[in-house]
Amino acid sequence: MIAISIGSWLENEIQQNYGSFFDQESRSISELLPMIENLLTNKLNSNYWLETEIRENLRYKSFQQPDKIAEAIRLISAKKLWEEVASKLNKPAKDIKSQLSIIVDRRNKIAHEADIDPSYGIGSRWNIDENLVNDAVTFIEQLVENIHQVLEDIH
Structure with a gap:
C-alpha cells in the first residue's frame, strides 16, 4: 500500500x-x-x-472497544497496553476493559438506538443521571491520560 x-x-x-x-x-x-x-x-x-x-x-476503523484500541497501539508499540494501563491505574486490566466496554455500549445506544430500553416498550429511555455521566467522563479522562503515558514511554 x-x-x-x-x-x-x-x-x-x-x-x-x-x-x-x-x-x-x-x-x-x-x-x-x-x-x-x-x-x-x-x-x-x-x-x-x-x-x-x-x-x-x-480512516474507516473505529477505536472505541478495548481490543480495537490495543490493536491500534500495536501498530506503533509492542507493549501490552492494558497491562501497562492497569499497572498505572492500580486496577485489573479486565475491569478497565469491562468498564470501557460498558461506556462504549451505552454511547452506542444513545447514538444509534435513541437510548431506548426495549424492555419497557417504545419511548422509555435507559436511566441516566449526572453521576453516571461524571463517572464515565472521569474514567475516560483517566484512561486517556494513562494510555498517553504508556505511549510517551515508547519515545
Whole structure:
C-alpha cells in the first residue's frame, strides 16, 4: 500500500515540479535519477507521508472497544497496553476493559438506538443521571491520560 502511494506521489511530484523539464526533450535515465533521488529523499525524510498513510489506512476503523484500541497501539508499540494501563491505574486490566466496554455500549445506544430500553416498550429511555455521566467522563479522562503515558514511554 505504501509503495503504491509513494509511486503515485512520485509520478505526481515529477509532473508538477519537473513537467516543463520533460516537455523540452527526451531525457536519459542518468539525467532522471538525481531528480528522483532528491524527491524520494525529501519524501522519506518527512513525517508527512507517514502520517498521511496512517490516516488513510485507519480512516474507516473505529477505536472505541478495548481490543480495537490495543490493536491500534500495536501498530506503533509492542507493549501490552492494558497491562501497562492497569499497572498505572492500580486496577485489573479486565475491569478497565469491562468498564470501557460498558461506556462504549451505552454511547452506542444513545447514538444509534435513541437510548431506548426495549424492555419497557417504545419511548422509555435507559436511566441516566449526572453521576453516571461524571463517572464515565472521569474514567475516560483517566484512561486517556494513562494510555498517553504508556505511549510517551515508547519515545
